[in-house]
Ligand SMILES: Nc1nc2c(ncn2[C@@H]2O[C@H](COP(=O)(O)OP(=O)(O)OP(=O)(O)O)[C@@H](O)[C@H]2O)c(=O)[nH]1
């Protein structure tokens with residue numbers, strides 16, 4: 001039987017944006033992550049039409065581990081005890097039924113002391129270019145080990161993205177390895193980070209104890225699937 005265009009009896013499937021997801025469902029969405037591509041340099045990063053979320057932060061802060069925890073995949077992103085493990089920009093697609101509706105970017109960390117100065121400066125330039133020019137960048141997740149707090153390089157990064165945050169770029173600080181802190185230290189780390197996050201959201205996260213996992217998944221879903229009203233701006 002042939003089908004006449006437009007004559008389909010059943011309505012088209014609702015787009016994911018049409019319905020809000022629970023945190024558990026958002027985590028299910030995260031689990032659809034698959035490797036998209038890797039780029040050693042910015043100019044090799046392919047453009048695409050989906051909202052992208054970048055994971056940035058100091059070397060060894062836990063970016064790759066956080067992506068693996070959110071996506072429930074052991075080796076999607078390369079994590080390692082040795083700082084500087086991630087050397088390229090790695091992209092991962094998200095979306096049910098093989099349809100991509102968002103992209104995660106795992107970026108190499110900065111601030112690793114053993115990296116030669118020239119390489120450090122080069123990388124800072126690449127990061128800044130990425131954060132300023134990447135067209136589909138919808139949100140930035142800054143990972144920070146609360147035992148070190150936000151470092152000078154984190155502060156520089158905040159300055160770099162400030163104009164885009166003011167223009168609507170989403171921004172979250174994840175305090176990683178929260179399993180290393182007791183309750184009191186966690187509360188203190190949260191309030192300090194909130195003061196320094198320039199209005200961005202702050203969450204505690206532990207890959208080991210699975211703290212904050214659903215919450216972060218939910219937030220990333222909301223960033224990448226804004227309600228139509230929110231997209232259009234406030235009603236007149
Ligand atoms: N206890 C604990 N360790 C963690 C957690 N998250 C990451 N780690 C450890 O921290 C180390 C660094 O993790 P990575 O995920 O490789 O860090 P990264 O930020 O991707 O590092 P670069 O790729 O060098 O920028 C690894 O030994 C991880 O096992 C956590 O939530 N709890």
Ligand SMILES: [Mg+2]
Nearest residue numbers: 063064078086
């Ligand atoms: Mg990494």
